[in-house]
Amino acid sequence: MNRRDFILASLAGSFMPFLSSAAYKRKWKLCYTTLGTPSWGWQEIIDKAVLYNYKGVEVRGVQDQINILDSPYFKGTAWKESKRIADDAGIEVVNLNTSAHLHEHDKVKRQKNIDEVKGYIDLAEKMDSSFVRVFPDKFPEGYTKEATVNLMKQTLQELGEYAKGSGVKVLLDAHGALVRSADIDEVLKVQNPKVTGLIWDFFNMHYQTGESPSEMMKVLKNYVSFVQLKDGHLSNKEKHDYTLMGDGEVPYKEILMLLDTMNYKGFVSFEWEKRWHPELADPDVALPAFSKLILNS
Numbered sequence: 001m002n003r004r005d006f007i008l009a010s011l012a013g014s015f016m017p018f019l020s021s022a023a024y025k026r027k028w029k030l031c032y033t034t035l036g037t038p039s040w041g042w043q044e045i046i047d048k049a050v051l052y053n054y055k056g057v058e059v060r061g062v063q064d065q066i067n068i069l070d071s072p073y074f075k076g077t078a079w080k081e082s083k084r085i086a087d088d089a090g091i092e093v094v095n096l097n098t099s100a101h102l103h104e105h106d107k108v109k110r111q112k113n114i115d116e117v118k119g120y121i122d123l124a125e126k127m128d129s130s131f132v133r134v135f136p137d138k139f140p141e142g143y144t145k146e147a148t149v150n151l152m153k154q155t156l157q158e159l160g161e162y163a164k165g166s167g168v169k170v171l172l173d174a175h176g177a178l179v180r181s182a183d184i185d186e187v188l189k190v191q192n193p194k195v196t197g198l199i200w201d202f203f204n205m206h207y208q209t210g211e212s213p214s215e216m217m218k219v220l221k222n223y224v225s226f227v228q229l230k231d232g233h234l235s236n237k238e239k240h241d242y243t244l245m246g247d248g249e250v251p252y253k254e255i256l257m258l259l260d261t262m263n264y265k266g267f268v269s270f271e272w273e274k275r276w277h278p279e280l281a282d283p284d285v286a287l288p289a290f291s292k293l294i295l296n297s
Contacts, residue, residue: 031056036272054234056092095131160195197225205289
């Protein structure tokens with residue numbers, strides 16, 4: 001019995017409804033971000049990925065440490081054991097999420113962000129992870145939008161150059177002020193597609209822009225390397241009112257149809273932001289609900 005079968009046998013118990021063999025025949029490869037599991041250690045993160053029909057994990061902090069370069073699970077040579085645990089379970093560590101942003105004009109702060117990403121790229125290469133995530137956050141006061149967009153272009157290009165030969169892509173997350181398709185295109189059209197790409201997060205984009213999935217993909221389809229899904233009430237502009245997948249207003253079936261049309265073969269990641277919103281349902285509720293819904297869509 002291999003480790004994956006052992007985990008399924010030992011943990012399944014009352015969760016058997018989520019473990020239908022049909023689910024493994026679906027074409028969608030699912031992963032989830034550890035934003036949704038802030039209290040879980042690495043072993044539990046991997047074991048529950050197996051249990052709930054996920055093929056990978058997207059790492060955005062583990063337990064008390066958001067920067068995994070300082071995490072006891074990854075610091076120094078500790079990554080070797082974490083990689084072994086994931087490999088033995090057949091779970092891919094798909095994407096390492098930094099806290100580094102691209103909009104910082106201050107030279108010292110900008111360099112600090114760049115150094116952090118380079119450290120993540122080095123770790124991703126060792127972990128056989130495909131992606132490292134970076135994000136824009138805002139268009140700072142005192143600078144024109146054009147100046148900040150140009151800075152984002154330059155910073156992403158520098159990081160892409162560093163990633164060459166590593167097998168790692170640096171992905172721009174649609175986030176903060178950079179959520180309009182045209183603005184994202186402006187940053188990405190000058191990048192090397194072999195080492196840079198886009199995380200498509202419909203919720204983050206539509207919440208501010210009102211763009212439909214098809215409008216977004218007309219502009220961005222050639223950049224999409226990774227997809228994040230979450231649900232909520234998009235009409236509530238006072239706060240991010242998240243729901244379990246299928247209970248909100250995100251047109252997830254339309255998104256999946258678009259991905260199918262694009263012949264997208266990458267991961268679909270469940271972004272359950274419990275780390276930032278502790279009032280959300282526990283991951284043992286949210287994770288199986290998401291995989292059951294998407295794998296049977």
